[in-house]
Amino acid sequence: MKSYMEPARFVNGWRLLNLGFLTYYWISGEFAAYDFILLLFLILLTSLRWRFNLPAWSVALDAFVCFLYFPYHAVSYYGLALPIFELAQRGKWLFALLFFIGLFVAPFPSAWLFCYFVLALFVGFFSYAYSLNQQQYKEEADEQRKARYELERVKIDLLxxxxxxxxxxxxxxxxxxxxxxxxxxxxxxxxxxxxxxxxxxxxxxxxxxxxxxxxxxxxxxxxxxxxxxxxxxTPIAPIGVENLEYVALYFQQVSISFRKSGDLLRVAAYHWGLLEACLKEALTNIARHSDATKAEVKVEAAGSIIRLLVQDNGTVRQSQQPGSGLRSLKMRARSLGGSLSVSGDNGFLLVCVLPLREEE
CATH class of the missing domain: 1.10.287 (Helix Hairpins)
Structure with missing residues (x-):
């Protein structure tokens, strides 16, 4: 199954980029011990959010500390991008807009700061939307899986x-x-x-x-x-193996050799219906896609299985994926607890195996 990148990777990647930027901005400016405490506090809260799912109100701690450091260093203004991102990433982008007030109290031109806040808001909102889409995809996948399970259960009940x-x-x-x-x-x-x-x-x-x-x-x-x-x-129309013989007898495209063996009276009527459909589909594919001159049909009841084998002596003219008819027959065979396999390597070959019910 194809794996998709989790939204948490985007979120944690953005957090690391923000912390890296703040660290670089602090190092490139004038060093101060109290600025290091601010960075250490932001790194601590970010690490906690990485490890635990902290509530949304916890961003108030980041914002409060940043507001306290406004008079000392410009890195505190850029630190507000973290709570802006966290709130947008949780879908509370209206509250994130409140931190844009830091633009009006900044003692330096705020054009770059405004772009930085907008970028944090956009990335947070993108992560939020991506998380919602992935959650919706998972719910739809669960619903489809549940529907398939129910369909399989209905098939078993119908059988x-x-x-x-x-x-x-x-x-x-x-x-x-x-x-x-x-x-x-x-x-x-x-x-x-x-x-x-x-x-x-x-x-x-x-x-x-x-x-x-x-x-x-x-x-x-x-x-x-x-x-x-x-x-x-006595039925008027042929049933069971007689019906399969009738289908093979009146197939005019190639010469057919029909053989049967075993206790065929143990085969249920619904098994014969599927075997007849498999035989007709095999003969149709031989007529359309093979240059065969003769074909062999075997019906064998041995032990606890009934097996139908159809094989010709020709070569398949073109390699094709199984059509809707064969796919449908494979599903019907699986629903009865059996299997249907098709091969075109050495002429056209179809083998259908079904389990026989135990005698009461």
Whole structure:
């Protein structure tokens, strides 16, 4: 992460420059012991502000000492630049203007002193504005970070809800099929079995014939109900790995070899949706950016993962950054706890790995 210079560096740098200027001004003039005491006091207060966050009213000490030294040396007038800067740096520039009264009591031309005060006021106000901007930037960064965390949490909640809905739908379908088989097929088969048992004890031919006809009728009806149940449970559109085979089969640009292995029945429906999107995106990129003549698609369920691999035998015509489609798929894969990697070094290669849910 790129680091930015803290406002405290500007503040402390300006303080050092002021102290250096005052020291030079004192040395270049007539030496006096009491002027050294003034400089020592200003250096002490500046060092305390460097180390601690003193309250704004503490600048009154600097100003009071400077006013006391007005009759003795001109360095005390320039010393007022320190409280002017400190007040402006804390956003109290109106109070800093009060110290400009030192211009009217100075016993020498105050043009340079006025410029010096204005510079101290400007630098202090600039430091104050810079601090506010940096604080605002940090708050906005915190808000964005908080929003990203909330978005990730919402994604996790939505994924959990999606998994729960898929499980509930599967359980409801199982319950519907079980109820239908029990209510229709079970009763007919039970009735046919009872009729056959009764046929063994019937001596009259007509009665035995009726029982056999009843058995045939019930078996025929059971067969029709069983076929209807299976037909209704079979999806019309291809799903799961069959859908991936369908997409690969009808891709006309290159010849595709499709292989599958493992227990693919363990793969959830929402996993197949992402794998289908990855396969379509990979085939689209092969058609647009590769000169391949054939491609290989592998779908493997091994252990606790499901892996999709798509690779062609061509070369990528141009090196490009991943587009919005691949970036979106990578985010979806991460939200499911998996990963998506793409390479163009040896032909176009896409590998998507997703974790399988543990069997209950």
């Amino acid at each position: 959990a809800a999606q998994q729960s809905v898929a499980q509930q739908a599967e359980l409801m379908e199982r319950y519907r099929m079980a109820r239908q088989l029990h209510d229709h097929l079970g009763h007919d088969l039970t009735g046919a079995a009872l009729a056959l048992q009764a046929h063994e004890y019937v001596e009259e031919p007509d009665e035995a014939h009726k029982l056999l006809q009843e058995v045939k009728r019930r078996l025929k009806r059971s067969t029709l109900n069983l076929r209807e149940t299976v037909h209704n449970a």
